[in-house]
Structures are given as structure tokens and as C-alpha cells.
Ligand SMILES: Nc1ncnc2c1ncn2[C@@H]1O[C@H](COP(=O)(O)OP(=O)(O)O)[C@@H](O)[C@H]1O
């Protein structure tokens with residue numbers, strides 16, 4: 001009896017650990033991607049330069065990058081013989097974060113540049129006419145595009161949180177180390193533990209739902225400073 | 226004091242010249258109406274005066290000084306004027322924050338800012354809307370908030386681009402009243418673009434007729450409507466102009 005309770009408790013703790021790792025890896029990847037993608041997307045959306053169309057095509061293509069491919073790329077970079085092999089990051093959470101950044105950054109960049117470009121001229125002229133400097137006007141545009149920016153970041157997080165190909169390849173699904181929700185689902189399913197797989201799947205969906213609810217309910221609270 | 230001195234102003238888009246003004250001097254402290262058919266260059270003229278667009282050639286003096294030379298100079302000049310656009314864009318925030326926008330850019334202290342915003346909103350009769358979302362106002366209300374957003378900055382000149390187009394008669398009257406009252410209280414110069422002849426008659430000290438980017442006639446409003454010099458002006462006023 002005691003053994004059964006202990007095993008159940010241990011199992012629960014392990015699920016909590018897996019959930020934490022999932023949130024930590026995908027959360028970090030999303031934050032890093034947002035830090036790169038928001039300024040980059042705003043810059044692409046707001047400026048005119050040669051090769052802009054080509055750059056946008058590249059970004060849009062990267063938005064659809066298959067996770068396994070991102071994983072493979074990072075795997076090659078980080079493997080013992082790869083150019084960054086000396087850092088010994090393969091099969092660590094860091095490697096998983098890097099791979100997911102590769103997936104999420106283009107999504108944030110692409111959606112932010114589209115969101116910012118939508119009303120760019122109109123807002124810019126109003127801001128300038130009311131006395132904004134160019135920098136102030138640019139900042140106003142970014143703030144006006146906040147719904148699009150938040151949607152971009154949320155989409156990016158959703159993609160990272162739900163993907164399995166990249167984290168499996170570069171993380172290796174190591175117990176207590178790099179195991180996350182999606183890799184656990186694959187593993188449980190392979191071992192025939194369908195109930196566990198479904199349970200983990202439901203946790204994944206619920207968490208996604210919660211995160212987007214929290215973010216979206218705050219979206220309207222941002223005000224023009 | 227001369228508000229604007231324009232000379233040799235030319236602006237083209239592609240091969241089309243949309244503005245061609247040899248000489249035009251406007252005095253400070255007056256209300257000017259700029260009339261003209263669609264596409265005659267009225268908006269383009271306002272945008273150039275507001276430094277939103279650069280002319281191809283020409284020289285513009287504002288309050289005696291050349292404008293648009295250095296970047297730092299541009300900001301200080303552009304902060305002395307304010308344009309209200311034909312279709313004003315409201316920032317996605319409250320009415321208060323929209324009106325406070327220009328003051329915040331100028332780093333006006335919070336208490337002072339609050340006081341001025343409330344005064345401006347009272348001035349346009351929108352005092353009860355302070356906390357409302359600015360993107361959910363009616364056309365007339367939007368236009369009044371847009372006016373408050375400009376008036377609060379106490380500019381030397383207000384550039385108004387068809388401020389009452391598409392408004393119901395009641396709103397038109399309100400807007401005209403606000404502009405007139407503000408002009409009287411602060412002696413602010415006003416340039417109002419309109420294709421409503423009666424509005425020009427009601428509001429302006431002087432009226433300027435722009436046809437195909439050129440100033441066809443410029444006269445005191447009474448003169449303009451009662452004794453137009455140009456045949457083209459007469460056709461425009463009769464509604465028999467072919468363009
Ligand atoms: N950015 C632009 N690019 C090309 N053509 C323009 C642009 N802005 C205005 N025009 C053209 O210049 C002419 C004058 O426009 P505008 O000044 O808006 O006229 P109005 O305000 O008197 O109706 C129009 O024929 C318009 O199509």
C-alpha cells in the first residue's frame with residue numbers, strides 16, 4: 001500500500017518536473033526569440049531597403065521550417081565534431097532552447113513586421129505632426145501594433161511548446177534532464193502507455209490555453225505611455 | 226508678421242506636377258480657407274507646410290525663418306504647428322492619452338499635462354469622454370478629440386484638412402464654433418482646407434483657390450465671393466467648372 005502511494009507520488013513529481021522543463025525551455029526560447037524578433041521585425045516592417053522583399057521571403061520560408069530540420073542543424077553545430085562542439089551543449093536544455101529559437105524567431109519576426117507595416121504611414125504622420133521625433137514616432141507605431149506583436153509571440157510560444165522533432169534530436173529525452181511533455185508523449189505511446197500519453201497531451205493543451213488566456217487578457221491593459 | 230512665405234514651390238509625383246506655387250505669403254493671426262476641387266493639391270500643400278513631405282524645389286519661410294534645413298531645426302519648427310488630418314487616426318488608448326500624446330512627447334510635467342488635457346477636452350465639449358476608448362467614437366466626436374489633441378499643444382498655426390467632410394450639419398457647426406472660438410482666444414493662425422464654399426465664407430478672413438496645383442485666386446473672403454477677378458473662380462463658384 002505504502003509502496004503504491006509512494007510510486008504514485010513519485011510519478012506525480014516526475015510529471016511536475018517534466019512540465020517545468022517544458023515551460024522553461026519553450027519559455028526561454030520564446031523570450032530570446034522575442035528579444036531578437038521584435039526589433040528585427042519592426043525594422044523590416046518600417047524601413048525601405050534593397051533586398052527587403054527577398055529578406056521577407058526568407059523569413060516567411062523560415063516560419064515553416066520543419067522542427068526536425070532545425071534540430072538537425074543544431075545537432076550538427078553542437079555535436080562533438082561540430083564547430084560549436086567544444087561547448088558540450090548537446091543533450092542539455094540549452095541545446096533545446098537554441099533549436100527552438102531557430103523555430104520561433106522567424107515566426108515572431110514575420111508576424112511583427114506584418115503587424116507593424118499595416119498602418120505604418122498613417123500612424124507615423126500623425127505622430128510626426130503632433131511633434132514626435134523619428135524615434136518617438138517609430139516607438140508609437142510599435143506600441144500601436146502591440147496586438148500583432150503579442151499574437152506573433154504567442155504563436156511562437158505555441159509552436160515551441162508543441163513541437164517534438166527538435167527537442168527530441170538535440171535533447172534526447174533524458175529522464176530528469178531533458179525530458180519535456182512532447183518527448184514524454186512520444187515515449188509513453190511507444191511503450192504502449194496510451195493513457196499516460198493522453199493525460200500528458202491534455203496537460204499540454206491546458207497549459208497552452210492558460211498561457212494564451214493570461215497574455216491575451218493583459219493585451220488590452222497596455223496603454224499609451 | 227508673416228506666417229508662411231512660399232516661393233517657387235514645386236512638387237511632382239512621377240511626371241505629374243501637383244503643386245506649383247510661385248509666390249504665396251500668409252500672415253499670422255488669420256484664418257485662411259484653401260478651396261479647390263479634389264486632386265488640386267490641397268492636402269499636399271498642407272503636408273509640405275507641416276514638413277511631412279518635402280517639395281522638389283522652392284523655399285518656405287515660417288515665422289521669418291527658413292524651414293526644413295537641419296534635422297534638429299525641423300523638430301522645433303514642426304512642434305510649432307499641428308495638422309488635423311482628413312481622417313484622424315486615434316491611437317489605441319483612452320481619449321485622455323490621445324490628447325496627452327503631444328504633451329508627453331514634449332516632456333510636460335504630469336500635473337500640468339493633466340490640467341491642460343482636461344481644459345482642451347472641455348474646450349471641445351468632450352470633457353465627459355476622458356476615460357473612454359478613443360477608437361470607439363463617432364465621426365464628430367473623433368474629429369473633436371483630434372482638434373483637442375492639436376489645440377492642447379497651443380501651436381502657432383493649425384492646419385486643418387477638410388475637418389468637417391462627412392459630418393452631419395450639427396457636428397459641422399460644433400467644429401466650426403470650436404475653431405472660431407479658439408482662434409479668437411489665442412489668436413492662432415488657421416489654414417483650413419475645404420471644398421465647402423459656405424464654410425470658407427463663414428470662417429475665413431481670406432480665401433485661396435487652388436486649381437491644378439496653382440493659386441488661381443487669393444483675396445479677402447468677401448471680395449473672393451462677391452467680386453472674383455478670375456473667370457475660373459466664377460466657374461468654380463457657379464459649379465460650372467470643368468475639371
Ligand atoms: N504620395 C503620393 N503619390 C502619388 N501621387 C500622389 C501622392 N499624394 C498625392 N498624390 C496626387 O497628387 C494630387 C493632389 O493630391 P491632394 O493634395 O491629396 O489633393 P486634394 O487634397 O486637393 O484632393 C492627386 O492627383 C493625388 O493623386
Ligand SMILES: [Mg+2]
Pocket residue numbers: 267268269311386
Ligand atoms: Mg485632400
